[in-house]
Amino acid sequence: MADPTPVFDDLREESEELDRLVAELSPTQWALPTPAPRWTVTHQIAHLAWTDHAALLAVTDADAFRTLAEKALIAPDSFVDEGAEEGARIPPAELLPRWREGCTALATALRTAPPGARIPWYGPPMSAASMATARLMETWAHGQDVADALGVVRPPTDRLRHVARIGVRARDYAFGVQGLTPPAEEFRVELIGPSGDLWAYGPEHAPQCVTGPAHDFCLLVTRRAHRADLAVRADGPDADRWLDIAQAFAGPPGTGRAPKGAAR
Structure with a gap:
């Protein structure tokens, strides 16, 4: 990708759209079940916060990310659910700003990554633009789970x-x-x-x-x-x-x- 700025901008907009969806939720709404088995709205945002944090480590501290990835290899079929479950125990009033801060920190790290940098991940290393694309995909997909739980229809965008x-x-x-x-x-x-x-x-x-x-x-x-x-x-x-x-x-x-x- 010659100029990665558009995907960075689109990731920000996708995160902002999901933020608007959850910003004013009541405690009862945070506890609503989503289509993902055993995951509530809280689990969905907790998962995004967890993966944003992992991505931030991958961009800024490869050694710390490697340690995190090694833990995932021990329980490859359960580590995602375990991360979401741990995050879902955090009260929404604390979880929401934590997710927002992680989004902002990751966006900054991706925009300022050295040109040509290869970022480690659970699969093959990727560029900053590819990492942003992957985060956008996941933000949109889990945002769909949240929208389904809330009974909201989101107009599709060119993102x-x-x-x-x-x-x-x-x-x-x-x-x-x-x-x-x-x-x-x-x-x-x-x-x-x-x-x-x-x-x-x-x-x-x-x-x-x-x-x-x-x-x-x-x-x-x-x-x-x-x-x-x-x-x-x-x-x-x-x-x-x-x-x-x-x-x-x-x-x-x-x-x-x-x-x-x-x-x-």
């Missing part, structure tokens, strides 16, 4: 372009984490952005393709909605399989969301 791009680039990872061999050929992905423009990825004449609204695609790759409830379509057997397993985030895929109306 979703970053989420869509991660989802496309993570195609082979999604196959691999399921123990499947990724397809040898690229797919064509054509998405209609919130402003009505076309977001296209992959070879124009690829034999397999995925099409649909960008918002629906982002819900799919963050596993915030079931494929059956989205207007994302695949042409080709491998592309069709991808829509069942797509994920834009690192780590276990989880169970995903049940279709609307499914028995619980």
Whole structure:
């Protein structure tokens, strides 16, 4: 990315939108369950505060982050839930400013990171722009969980372009984490952005393709909605399989969301 400023700005705006959603919540609302099993609104913000802190360490103190990452390796399937559970024990009146301070500190660290710096993470090292993109994706996805818990409909924005791009680039990872061999050929992905423009990825004449609204695609790759409830379509057997397993985030895929109306 030649100029990373736009993604830094979009990360700030995404965080501000979520802040507006939770700033005036009552204690009862903070305790509302979200679609993530056993996670309340408080757990969602606690998780974001925890991961922002980890990202800040990765940018500013690689040794401290390495120690944190080693702890994660001891319990790879539970350390995320444990971090959220620990943070959720903090009263919202203390948790909210802690999350805000972490957002601000991370934003500053990313903007001032040396050009070309490679930041360690739980997967491969990444650039400051890629780290900001990943944080935006997670902020949007967990913000969706909060919005669902509150019964709020958030208008999609063109900031979703970053989420869509991660989802496309993570195609082979999604196959691999399921123990499947990724397809040898690229797919064509054509998405209609919130402003009505076309977001296209992959070879124009690829034999397999995925099409649909960008918002629906982002819900799919963050596993915030079931494929059956989205207007994302695949042409080709491998592309069709991808829509069942797509994920834009690192780590276990989880169970995903049940279709609307499914028995619980």
